Amino acid sequence: MGVVLETVVGLRKIYKCLNNVAFMPSIILPPKPTALQKPHINLAVVGHVDNGKSTLVGRLLYETGYVDEKGFKEIEEMAKKMGKEDFAFAWILDRFKEERERGVTIEATHVGFETNKLFITIIDLPGHRDFVKNMIVGASQADAALFVISARPGEFEAAIGPQGQGREHLFLIRTLGIQQIVVAVNKMDVVNYDQKRYEQVKSEVSKLLKLLGYDPSKIHFVPVSAVKGDNVRIKSSNTPWYNGPTLLEVLDTFQPPPRPTDKPLRLPIQDVFSITGAGTVVVGRVETGVLKTGDRVVVVPPAKVGDVRSIETHHMKLEQAQPGDNVGVNVRGINKEDVKRGDVLGKVDNIPTVAEEIVARIVVLWHPTAIGPGYAPVMHIHTATVPVQITELVSKLDPRTGQAVEQKPQFIKQGDVAIVKIKPLKPVVAEKFSDFPPLGRFALRDMGRTIAAGQILEVKPAQVQIK
Numbered sequence: 001m002g003v004v005l006e007t008v009v010g011l012r013k014i015y016k017c018l019n020n021v022a023f024m025p026s027i028i029l030p031p032k033p034t035a036l037q038k039p040h041i042n043l044a045v046v047g048h049v050d051n052g053k054s055t056l057v058g059r060l061l062y063e064t065g066y067v068d069e070k071g072f073k074e075i076e077e078m079a080k081k082m083g084k085e086d087f088a089f090a091w092i093l094d095r096f097k098e099e100r101e102r103g104v105t106i107e108a109t110h111v112g113f114e115t116n117k118l119f120i121t122i123i124d125l126p127g128h129r130d131f132v133k134n135m136i137v138g139a140s141q142a143d144a145a146l147f148v149i150s151a152r153p154g155e156f157e158a159a160i161g162p163q164g165q166g167r168e169h170l171f172l173i174r175t176l177g178i179q180q181i182v183v184a185v186n187k188m189d190v191v192n193y194d195q196k197r198y199e200q201v202k203s204e205v206s207k208l209l210k211l212l213g214y215d216p217s218k219i220h221f222v223p224v225s226a227v228k229g230d231n232v233r234i235k236s237s238n239t240p241w242y243n244g245p246t247l248l249e250v251l252d253t254f255q256p257p258p259r260p261t262d263k264p265l266r267l268p269i270q271d272v273f274s275i276t277g278a279g280t281v282v283v284g285r286v287e288t289g290v291l292k293t294g295d296r297v298v299v300v301p302p303a304k305v306g307d308v309r310s311i312e313t314h315h316m317k318l319e320q321a322q323p324g325d326n327v328g329v330n331v332r333g334i335n336k337e338d339v340k341r342g343d344v345l346g347k348v349d350n351i352p353t354v355a356e357e358i359v360a361r362i363v364v365l366w367h368p369t370a371i372g373p374g375y376a377p378v379m380h381i382h383t384a385t386v387p388v389q390i391t392e393l394v395s396k397l398d399p400r401t402g403q404a405v406e407q408k409p410q411f412i413k414q415g416d417v418a419i420v421k422i423k424p425l426k427p428v429v430a431e432k433f434s435d436f437p438p439l440g441r442f443a444l445r446d447m448g449r450t451i452a453a454g455q456i457l458e459v460k461p462a463q464v465q466i467k
């Protein structure tokens, strides 16, 4: 059973990858066993193109011992030969991305590094095209954000300007409700570690943060150089005017998310297996509540009831699973055919909500023209993917204040924030964001791109008959 469940939780895939890696050494090292015992947070790395996100992540991994020294030397040599020394750190990630595309590396969610108190996972990787979608719905909920902004003349102004991705990403962070932010003012070497320039960047970014409703006095700014390493792990003598903590010291102060053990159980299902001798095993991550052996559980939308025979994670049998645990659950009384990815496991005394209609606040991230009632994209919510239709545009909001500026608009377009009614065209579990955040946020996709991100304000439940 143990071996079987290992397969189930995807470990075999990782082992297989590690074997391949023997032929093509991976530059980024997997988490050390000690690191996995530390509280864990997910960090989103955001900022305008070319401001140095990849370089800074590469630097953080390097400084904390998560980059293979030998592999890095090779990269450095290569970069030197090509006269591109500055690229070496960004190449750590490029090489990783390349490996991932060829399917020969460990999963992106395992890329991370340690601070004194925490293990920090980089959720998705900068520059990845599905970054926005993953940030919103992935198994990867961001608990904190690292905002990278370049101090280089011109780059900073573009990032923060009206069309700047820096501005857009801050907006997104706000929409997702991320409270813990550190701002790395990067490329300080380019401006000769000029305090005036740092203060100017800090003051402009602070204004924007304030506009978005943050208290900038509670947000740390650190002057860094990702290429040279200033103020990343070690305090730099190039910035004698800066008395604050290093970037790693700030990251170390971040709080892990609360574990909502007191909420009802919600376990979105990632996969289902039928195992000879054991029966049906569903796999997924506990988002809220506690699951125990012997519990009477229900899987919705199909509304099938069963009993928990055993719970396993990696090699271990668990008596109970808590939020954050990735588990395989052996359930008696439910057939494999009755369950699929996207269904949600809950308990019979608090059945997950199947949505008849959803009222949500969405932000339109990209659309070539305009969205009106009747628009039918695909919704990605927890592990589910369902076709939906926007049935009504209730109101358009001022993105900064959240106040309604127009009732029943005829259409909404890129950059707009609106309250809309959405009808799932197939049964799906959805919850209010305020009750179950991981089951209350979604992305709308169409034409192979993320159109909008949203949070659920209300759910009209469908009738569910337990079988």
Ligand SMILES: Nc1nc2c(ncn2[C@@H]2O[C@H](COP(=O)(O)OP(=O)(O)OP(=O)(O)O)[C@@H](O)[C@H]2O)c(=O)[nH]1
Binding pocket: 047, 048, 049, 050, 051, 052, 053, 054, 055, 056, 086, 087, 090, 126, 127, 186, 187, 188, 189, 190, 224, 225, 226, 227, 228
């Ligand atoms: N001088 C200097 N150059 C830097 C620094 N950080 C990054 N760069 C350079 O800036 C360029 C862009 O860096 P990346 O790390 O690729 O930027 P990015 O934000 O990840 O870019 P995308 O992934 O394309 O969004 C590269 O040429 C880096 O070498 C720094 O601290 N100092």
